[in-house]
Amino acid sequence: MKISCSQEDFYSAINIVSKAVATRSTVSIAECILITAYGDEIKLTANNNELGIETIMAGNIEEEGMIAIDAKIFAEIIRSLPSSNIVMTTNEKYSVNIVCDQSEFNIMGRPGDDFSFLPDLNQENAVEIPQLALKDIIRQTIFSTDETKPVMRGEQFVIDGNTFQVESIDGYRFSIRKITLNDDYGDKKAIVPAKTLNELTKILRDDMDEFVQIVFSNNHMVFLFDTTTVVTRLIEGEFPDINRMMMADYETKFTVSKKKMTDSLRRASLLSREGDKKPIALNIKDDVLHIDLKTHVGTMDEDIDIKKEGKNLKIGFNPGYLLDVFNVVDDEEVDIYMGSSRYPCYINNAEKTYNYMILPVNI
Amino acid sequence: MKISCSQEDFYSAINIVSKAVATRSTVSIAECILITAYGDEIKLTANNNELGIETIMAGNIEEEGMIAIDAKIFAEIIRSLPSSNIVMTTNEKYSVNIVCDQSEFNIMGRPGDDFSFLPDLNQENAVEIPQLALKDIIRQTIFSTDETKPVMRGEQFVIDGNTFQVESIDGYRFSIRKITLNDDYGDKKAIVPAKTLNELTKILRDDMDEFVQIVFSNNHMVFLFDTTTVVTRLIEGEFPDINRMMMADYETKFTVSKKKMTDSLRRASLLSREGDKKPIALNIKDDVLHIDLKTHVGTMDEDIDIKKEGKNLKIGFNPGYLLDVFNVVDDEEVDIYMGSSRYPCYINNAEKTYNYMILPVNI
Numbered sequence: 001m002k003i004s005c006s007q008e009d010f011y012s013a014i015n016i017v018s019k020a021v022a023t024r025s026t027v028s029i030a031e032c033i034l035i036t037a038y039g040d041e042i043k044l045t046a047n048n049n050e051l052g053i054e055t056i057m058a059g060n061i062e063e064e065g066m067i068a069i070d071a072k073i074f075a076e077i078i079r080s081l082p083s084s085n086i087v088m089t090t091n092e093k094y095s096v097n098i099v100c101d102q103s104e105f106n107i108m109g110r111p112g113d114d115f116s117f118l119p120d121l122n123q124e125n126a127v128e129i130p131q132l133a134l135k136d137i138i139r140q141t142i143f144s145t146d147e148t149k150p151v152m153r154g155e156q157f158v159i160d161g162n163t164f165q166v167e168s169i170d171g172y173r174f175s176i177r178k179i180t181l182n183d184d185y186g187d188k189k190a191i192v193p194a195k196t197l198n199e200l201t202k203i204l205r206d207d208m209d210e211f212v213q214i215v216f217s218n219n220h221m222v223f224l225f226d227t228t229t230v231v232t233r234l235i236e237g238e239f240p241d242i243n244r245m246m247m248a249d250y251e252t253k254f255t256v257s258k259k260k261m262t263d264s265l266r267r268a269s270l271l272s273r274e275g276d277k278k279p280i281a282l283n284i285k286d287d288v289l290h291i292d293l294k295t296h297v298g299t300m301d302e303d304i305d306i307k308k309e310g311k312n313l314k315i316g317f318n319p320g321y322l323l324d325v326f327n328v329v330d331d332e333e334v335d336i337y338m339g340s341s342r343y344p345c346y347i348n349n350a351e352k353t354y355n356y357m358i359l360p361v362n363i
Numbered sequence: 364m365k366i367s368c369s370q371e372d373f374y375s376a377i378n379i380v381s382k383a384v385a386t387r388s389t390v391s392i393a394e395c396i397l398i399t400a401y402g403d404e405i406k407l408t409a410n411n412n413e414l415g416i417e418t419i420m421a422g423n424i425e426e427e428g429m430i431a432i433d434a435k436i437f438a439e440i441i442r443s444l445p446s447s448n449i450v451m452t453t454n455e456k457y458s459v460n461i462v463c464d465q466s467e468f469n470i471m472g473r474p475g476d477d478f479s480f481l482p483d484l485n486q487e488n489a490v491e492i493p494q495l496a497l498k499d500i501i502r503q504t505i506f507s508t509d510e511t512k513p514v515m516r517g518e519q520f521v522i523d524g525n526t527f528q529v530e531s532i533d534g535y536r537f538s539i540r541k542i543t544l545n546d547d548y549g550d551k552k553a554i555v556p557a558k559t560l561n562e563l564t565k566i567l568r569d570d571m572d573e574f575v576q577i578v579f580s581n582n583h584m585v586f587l588f589d590t591t592t593v594v595t596r597l598i599e600g601e602f603p604d605i606n607r608m609m610m611a612d613y614e615t616k617f618t619v620s621k622k623k624m625t626d627s628l629r630r631a632s633l634l635s636r637e638g639d640k641k642p643i644a645l646n647i648k649d650d651v652l653h654i655d656l657k658t659h660v661g662t663m664d665e666d667i668d669i670k671k672e673g674k675n676l677k678i679g680f681n682p683g684y685l686l687d688v689f690n691v692v693d694d695e696e697v698d699i700y701m702g703s704s705r706y707p708c709y710i711n712n713a714e715k716t717y718n719y720m721i722l723p724v725n726i
Contacts, residue, residue, distance in 0.1 A: 073633065073660055080630040103630060107661030267443040267466060270436065297436055298470030 001065025002089045003037050005057060007081050007100060013044045013057040014075045016228055019199040021071040022048035032068040033075075034115045035088075037061045045118065046071065049233075051196045052118040053203075056227040063089075066112040069096060077105050118231045121222055126213035127159055127185050131204040131225055134212055137166045137177040138197045140328040140354065145194040146170030151237040155197060157214070157221070159188040168194075169240050173321055176242065176355040188216040191239055196232040203228065245357060247346045250337040254284055255307040258326055258334050264291055264302045265323040271295045272319050279316035279361040284308060284338075293319070315341040316363030325356045364428025365452045366400050368420060370444050370463060376407045376420040377438050379591055382562035384434040385411035395431040397478045398451075400424045408481065409434065412596075414559045415481040416566075419590040426452075429475040432459060440468050481594045484585055489576035490522055490548050494567040494588055497575055500529045500540040501560045503691040503717065508557040509533030514600040518560060522551040522579070531557075532603050536684055539605065539718040551579040554602055559595040566591065608720060610709045613700040617647055618670040621689055621697050627654055627665045628686040634658045635682050642679035642724040647671060647701075656682070678704040679726030688719045 014033060022030035025048065034045040042061060045054040067090045078086070081100040089097045090109060098105040138155070145168045146152040158165040162185070165178045200223060204212065215222035223230040268280045271293055283290040284306070291302045315338060325347050326334065337346040341360060348355040377396060385393035388411065397408040405424060408417040430453045441449070444463040452460045453472060461468040501518070508531045509515040521528040525548070528541045563586060567575065578585035586593040631643045634656055646653040647669070654665045678701060688710050689697070700709040704723055711718040 076633045077630070080626070080633055082626065102666040103627070104664040105630075105634075105661055106663075263443070263445065264466070267440070267468075270439045270443055271468075298468055300469075301467040303465040 001035070001037050001067055002063040002087070003035075003042055003059055003061050004085055004087045005042065005059025007078065007083050007086050009058050010086055011075075011078050013055050014071075014078055016055045016203050017044045017046040017053045018071055018075055019203060020046040020048055020051045020053040020230075029068060029110065029114050030116070031071055032110060032115070033071045034066065034068045034112045034117075036066045036112065038064050038066075045115070047116050047118060049116060050193060051199060051233075052116075052231045054118055054229050065090060067094060067096060067109040068112045068115050069107065069109045073107060077107070118229065119220060121215065121217045121220055121231065123213070123215050123222060123224065125185070126215045126222075126224065127164065127181065127188070128183070128211050128213055129164060129179065129181060130208040131210045131212050132206050132208045133179055134214075135201045135204045135206070137164075137179060138201050140177050141166050141168045141175040142194055142197060143324045143328075144168045144170050144173050144175040150235055151191055151239050153195075154191040154193045154235040156189065156191050156239040157216075159185045159216070161186070167239070167242050169242065172318070173356065173358040174240075174242055174245065175325070176352075178353050178355075189239075190216050190221055191235040191237065192221055192232060193235055196230075200230060203230075245344070246355075247337055247339075247344075247357075250310065250339055250346075252284055252308070252310040252313045252338045253335060254289065254309070255333050255335050256289060256304060258329060258332050260304050261334065262323065262326040264304060265319050265326060267302070268293050268300055268319040269323055271297050271300055277318070279363055280319045280322075281314060281316050281363045284313045284315075286312065313338055313341065314363070315345070316361045317345070317358060318361055321358050325358070329354060364398070364400050364430055365426040365450070366398075366405055366422050366424050367448055367450045368405065368422025370441065370446050370449050372421050373449055374438075374441050376418050377434075377441055379418045379566050380407045380409040380416045381434055381438055382566060383409040383411055383414045383416040383593075392431060392473065392477050393479070394434055395473060395478065396434045396437060397429065397431045397475045397480075399429045399475065401427050401429075408478070410479050410481060412479060413556060414562060414596075415479075415594045417481055417592050428453060430457060430459060430472040431475045431478050432470065432472045436470060440470070481592065482583060484578065484580045484583055484594065486576070486578050486585060486587065488548070489578045489585075489587065490527065490544065490551070491546070491574050491576055492527060492542065492544060493571040494573045494575050495569050495571045496542055497577075498564045498567045498569070500527075500542060501564050503540050504529050504531045504538040505557055505560060506687040506691075507531045507533050507536050507538040513598055514554055514602050516558075517554040517556045517598040519552065519554050519602040520577070520579075520584070522548045524549070530602070530605050532605060535681070536719065536721040537603075537605055537608065538688070539715075541716050541718075552602075553579050553584055554598040554600065555584055555595060556598055559593075563593060566593075608707070609718075610700055610702075610707075610720075613673065613702055613709070615647055615671070615673040615676045615701045616698060617652065617672070618696050618698050619652060619667060621692060621695055623667050624697065625686065625689040627667060628682050628689060630665070631656050631663055631682040632686055634660050634663055640681070642726055643682045643685075644677060644679050644726045647676045647678075649675065676701055676704065677726070678708070679724045680708070680721060681724055684721045688721070692717060 036043045042057045042059045084101045086100045094109045096107050096109040156167040162181045168175050212225040278295045280293045289304045289306045293300045344357050399406045405420045405422045447464045449463045457472045459470050459472040519530040525544045531538050575588040641658045643656040652667045652669045656663045707720050
């Protein structure tokens with residue numbers, strides 16, 4: 001194999017597929033990046049068997065071929081080279097020669113034969129959404145995934161006509177984000193591993209004009225964007241029925257500044273983190289929210305101005321759970337709905353494009 | 364005690380003295396910050412017995428007093444408060460009440476009686492240099508300190524009339540930086556712990572117009588700048604006589620671009636770090652420096668254009684040692700002097716404001 005391309009393109013392609021390289025794998029080929037150069041396509045692939053990524057890179061093929069190279073040292077070498085043209089040549093003994101300006105590296109590669117290629121899936125009927133929109137709705141929900149049950153290790157993607165909803169749940173709360181699509185895509189459902197989604201958000205672009213195609217398949221989901229293909233295994237099992245946990249009615253509603261509430265919760269988490277995991281008490285009384293917390297480290301007391309409807313209420317929460325929500329909502333003023341000190345609390349907007357539920361704690 | 368001050372001033376003062384707070388100390392008072400408020404001076408002090416820092420903070424004293432507070436939680440609380448006025452009150456039970464806008468914290472403090480105050484040293488005849496100059500010369504020499512021998516754990520500060528020289532040495536190299544002072548300060552010498560100097564560079568300002576006063580005392584050195592006093596213990600013992608290791612003559616001299624050499628050495632350190640600690644070979648031949656390295660990971664070969672005087676030479680080095688020097692020299696073109704493949708190599712400028720020596724390695 002002999003290929004040439006710019007250092008920038010090479011490093012950027014390695015960086016994308018690196019997200020699917022296995023770390024400390026028992027199968028050491030899974031720690032490699034596979035480079036294939038056939039026809040006019042230079043393709044880089046990494047696959048840890050849960051997540052696989054391939055990307056096509058601009059460049060010239062002088063001689064076709066295939067090679068697998070240890071991802072870590074390869075990424076470091078390519079990154080360290082000057083911003084110039086790179087020529088990479090391999091020989092029949094799988095030695096890899098990399099030349100860039102006056103620098104030359106030789107490292108050992110491996111035949112690519114035992115590399116697990118990505119499954120070749122039907123890519124029809126893909127759901128199309130902007131890259132930034134997908135990135136945002138993952139970020140705004142992923143914190144309420146949980147390692148305790150397999151289905152909670154992922155997020156459920158639900159397509160219902162022209163709406164796309166992302167749901168996550170753990171034993172104490174759920175998070176939902178919903179967006180409207182440009183087309184109608186029928187009914188689809190799948191549970192996508194949170195690990196995959198975390199890596200995906202690192203390579204999606206912050207761009208509302210560039211799209212990602214999402215393909216729902218039997219055991220896999222495929223994300224297609226730019227010249228990159230991401231294939232992930234799905235999580236099998238039945239996702240908890242979130243519709244049965246929706247708010248029926250409320251006794252207390254208040255509106256609070258996102259900034260003021262976030263700042264207070266951050267301060268509360270200081271004492272809570274340092275000390276025992278004590279809940280914070282929210283005392284909603286007329287137009288003031290009084291927050292207090294006592295741990296063995298010390299006490300905190302705060303007043304925040306709010307707009308309240310309904311009854312006064314005293315209720316306890318894990319401050320970290322409230323903070324997770326307030327960290328990610330986009331509105332400057334946020335509505336919170338409560339039933340009693342034993343009923344779940346809901347944080348959502350009128351259109352329900354976001355809807356968070358948190359169970360209270362005894363105080 | 365009752366004091367008030369701005370959140371910014373309070374946090375900045377805590378941040379300065381925090382550098383001298385003990386971590387995981389057996390004496391838990393050393394993990395505290397002492398606040399004293401007497402007359403019109405609010406002073407914060409931390410002291411881990413090797414290094415002590417005190418700083419005076421702007422603010423109002425409503426009631427005089429003294430309190431010691433656990434540094435970690437105290438710093439986090441003050442940092443988390445809004446950018447507003449803070450009122451801090453303590454009572455006879457050493458409870459500390461902190462109020463800022465609508466936030467209120469209560470934490471437990473301790474009496475300051477068992478706190479080790481900084482020694483009261485004579486501050487006459489201080490050497491004066493710009494804060495940024497001190498910061499720079501420490502950064503440019505501190506990497507060649509060493510834990511193996513007590514005197515190598517520090518840097519020697521040498522005052523000789525109107526020159527100030529900083530020296531560090533380990534078993535394989537030395538580093539020297541020299542600057543000219545505005546006044547004549549006679550002869551002084553002291554070995555200052557590298558740990559102290561590392562912390563000091565974090566709180567000195569990047570400013571050539573603000574000065575630091577350095578006081579040489581018997582067992583201590585004092586640094587005075589802004590409203591801050593840093594007191595460090597000195598290291599006892601005889602520093603190696605660096606003058607006996609100076610270059611007598613050279614057989615080979617070459618001039619190389621700092622950028623090109625630094626980039627090459629960084630690439631070399633990739634293979635060297637991943638693999639065994641193999642030396643790089645420098646092959647100086649006419650106007651080309653050929654660098655090569657073979658480790659079990661792979662090989663690297665590079666050519667760099669140089670300007671050479673004297674004999675051709677092949678010589679080996681630990682690439683990290685050369686990189687340490689090239690990372691910090693300010694010149695764009697750097698001169699390197701060598702004797703033979705068994706003689707030390709010197710990197711310095713004509714004025715000898717910097718002078719680095721590195722021993723070669725067999726190849």
